[in-house]
Amino acid sequence: xxxTKSIAPLAEEIAANTDFEVRSLDTVCxxxxxxxxxxxxxxxxxxxxxLFGIAFVKTEIISWFRIQEMFRLxxxxxxxxxxxxxxxxxxxxxxxxxxxxxxxxGEPVLFHKKKFNKGQIIGGLMFGLGWALTGACxxxxxAQIGAGFLVVTVTLLSAIAGTWVYGYYRDKLPH
Amino acid sequence: xxxxxxxxxxxxxxxxxIGLTVPALLLLGNKHFGISSNLRHICAxxxxxxxxxxxxxxxxxxxxxxFAGGIMVGAFIAxxxxxxxxxxxxxxxxxxxxxxxGVKDYSQLMPNDLFNMQTLLSIKGFFLFVVGGFLVGxxxxxxxxCTSGHAITGLSNLQxxxxxxxxxxxxxxxxxxxxxxxxxxxx
Numbered sequence: 001x002x003x004t005k006s007i008a009p010l011a012e013e014i015a016a017n018t019d020f021e022v023r024s025l026d027t028v029c030x031x032x033x034x035x036x037x038x039x040x041x042x043x044x045x046x047x048x049x050x051l052f053g054i055a056f057v058k059t060e061i062i063s064w065f066r067i068q069e070m071f072r073l074x075x076x077x078x079x080x081x082x083x084x085x086x087x088x089x090x091x092x093x094x095x096x097x098x099x100x101x102x103x104x105x106g107e108p109v110l111f112h113k114k115k116f117n118k119g120q121i122i123g124g125l126m127f128g129l130g131w132a133l134t135g136a137c138x139x140x141x142x143a144q145i146g147a148g149f150l151v152v153t154v155t156l157l158s159a160i161a162g163t164w165v166y167g168y169y170r171d172k173l174p175h
Numbered sequence: 176x177x178x179x180x181x182x183x184x185x186x187x188x189x190x191x192x193i194g195l196t197v198p199a200l201l202l203l204g205n206k207h208f209g210i211s212s213n214l215r216h217i218c219a220x221x222x223x224x225x226x227x228x229x230x231x232x233x234x235x236x237x238x239x240x241x242f243a244g245g246i247m248v249g250a251f252i253a254x255x256x257x258x259x260x261x262x263x264x265x266x267x268x269x270x271x272x273x274x275x276x277g278v279k280d281y282s283q284l285m286p287n288d289l290f291n292m293q294t295l296l297s298i299k300g301f302f303l304f305v306v307g308g309f310l311v312g313x314x315x316x317x318x319x320x321c322t323s324g325h326a327i328t329g330l331s332n333l334q335x336x337x338x339x340x341x342x343x344x345x346x347x348x349x350x351x352x353x354x355x356x357x358x359x360x361x362x
Contacts, residue, residue, distance in 0.1 A: 045242045111332050
C-alpha cells in the first residue's frame with residue numbers, strides 16, 4: 001500500500017520498539033505520536049472526552065436499560081448508535097488514508113494491523129458477560145460515575161482489579 | 176432549540192459523534208480511540224508490582240486518562256444541565272420483564288432499584304457490580320480492547336480480529352442477558 005510506504009521510516013522505528021510486546025499482543029490504544037508535548041496539551045483530549053461524555057448520556061447508551069434492550073433484541077437504538085459510529089469511523093479512516101491527511105502537528109497518521117489471538121474470543125466472551133451484567137463497557141463506566149451513579153465506583157475498581165489479575169496470570173493463559 | 180438539546184438525542188446523532196471521535200483523536204496527535212486501556216494504565220501507574228504487562232511508559236498514555244476524565248465531566252454536565260427530567264422510554268417488553276424482578280423505577284438512566292447501596296451489599300449486588308466489573312476488566316484486556324478499541328476503532332480500520340472480538344462481545348452479552356441474568360435478578 002502506498003500509505004505504508006510513505007511512513008516507512010516511522011514504521012521501522014515502531015517495529016524496532018520492543019516495548020514488552022505492547023504492540024504485538026495488545027495493539028489497541030498505544031500512543032503513536034513521537035513528539036513530546038507539555039502536559040497541559042492533554043487538555044485537548046479532555047475536551048474531546050467531554051463532548052463524547054455528553055453524547056454518551058444524551059443518547060442514553062450509558063443506560064443499563066438500553067443494554068438490556070440490546071441483548072434482548074427489543075430495540076434498534078443501540079445497534080443504530082454502534083452502526084452509525086462504525087460507519088462514520090470507517091469513512092473517516094478511509095479519507096485519512098486516501099488523502100494522507102496529517103495530524104495537527106504535521107505527523108503522518110499511523111495505523112497498525114491487529115493480530116488474531118484466542119483472547120479475542122475467550123476474553124471477548126468474558127467481557128460480553130460483564131457488559132450485560134453491569135450495563136457498561138469501560139467508557140460508560142466513567143460516564144455513569146460522572147452522571148452521579150456513585151455505586152458504579154465499585155464496578156470500576158473491580159474492573160481495574162480484573163485487568164490487574166489478567167496481567168498477573170497473562171503468561172499462563174492461552175493466546 | 177433548547178428542546179433538542181435537552182430531550183434524548185436520536186441514535187444517529189450520538190453514533191455520529193462517537194464515530195467522529197476516531198478521526199478527532201487521530202488528527203489531534205495520532206491517538207487511537209480505546210478506553211479500556213485506561214484500566215491498564217491505572218494498574219501500571221498505581222500497582223505495577225513488577226508484572227511485565229504493567230512495565231511500560233504509562234506516562235506517554237496520560238492523554239487517555241485525560242480523555243476518560245473528560246467523559247466523566249461530560250456525563251456530569253449532561254446529566255445536571257442538559258436533562259429533561261423525564262423517565263427513560265424503553266421497550267414495554269423489557270418493562271414487563273423487569274417488573275417481575277422488582278425493577279419499577281424508570282426516572283433515571285440507571286435502575287435505582289438495583290444501583291443503590293442496599294443492593295451493593297447483597298448477593299445480587301456482588302454479581303452485578305463486583306463480578307460484572309471484574310469480567311469487564313479481565314475480559315477487555317484479554318481481548319485486547321473493548322467496544323471502543325475493537326468494535327469502533329478496529330472495525331473502522333477493517334481489522335478482522337476486531338470483528339471476531341465484537342461478535343464474541345455480543346455472544347457473551349446475549350448469553351448473560353437471556354440465560355443467566357434472570358436468575359441473578361431473582362436473588
